[in-house]
Amino acid sequence: MQHLDPESLSLLALGEELGDDAADHLRSCPSCAADYAGFRRAVVAAKPGPPDASVLESPGPQVWAGIHRTLGLSAAVAADPLGSPAVSDSRTPAPAPAQTQPPQTQTQPPQGETQPPQSAAGSPTPLPSREERAARKREPRGGSGWIRRPGVWLAAAASTALLAAGVFWSVQQNQPAVTPLAQAELAPVDQHSATGSARVVETQDGQRTLEVRVDKNEARGYQEVWLIAPDLSRLVSLGVMTSESGTFAVPAGLDLGEYPIVDVSDEPVDGNPAHSSVSIVRGTLAS
Secondary structure, rough: OOOOHHHHHHHHHHOOOOHHHHHHHHHHHHHHHHHHHHHHHHHHHHHOOOOOOHHHOOOOOOHHHHHHHHHOOOHOOOOOOOOOOOOOOOOOOOOOOOOOOOOOOOOOOOOOOOOOEEEEOOEOOOOOOHHHHHHHOOOOOOOOOHHHOHHHOOOOOHHHHHHHHHHHHHHHHHHEEEEEEEEEEEEEEOOOOOOOOEEEEEOOOOOOEEEEEOOOOEEEEEEEEEEEEEOOOOOEEEEEEOOOEEEEOOOOOOOOOOOOOOEEEEOOOOOOOOOOOEEEEEEEEEE
């Protein structure tokens, strides 16, 4: 069987069930077992609660010395904050650290057997038995499953937010720029009290649109948007506005100077395309 890939080793370290073949290979392959031990130490260290110091490797004094040099810190903080001896220019050599345990003699395993892989601390790396894997499989996902970890969800949420912001920015960048040509304030007509606004904008491709907004819909039938000549003798319907705002295409070639009045009328559902003579709001476009 080929070596286990990092994804499979990480899932196994998180307590996922990968099958007996993968576990048997892990028991017989020192290389995969060493990789598994590293993943497992990371999982244990990331569990909620106080960190287990036994699985954390204390950095040497050269780590803090590099940080101190890179950040340009003062000599007052040159000492290793974790208690390691500070790097010094003194010619007196630092005492060698005492050995906490006598060195172990490496012995060759009997023929046909494979020596258990060793962890960074020198002790055999615990590999999950079939019973332990079965027990982990029965554990609730909130215990060891990575998907329940708040950090993972926060990272995923942050990534999603950044992606959404990028998509929004891309959409905004791809939107054609608009140039306002004229605008009007819409005042209530007769017994109505609604007010609103209108503006004509032109995109880069030359398309003109009329954007209309009213603060409330007072139509008894439906609202229709019109462009009307100053003497009210000629008018052009742009369409029906079903809410309190709408955007309507201005016909190509239509001279807004000849049709400057924006009118929103109350039209009955009677099949008659003519203006009902009941206007809700009205205003004159000015550039």
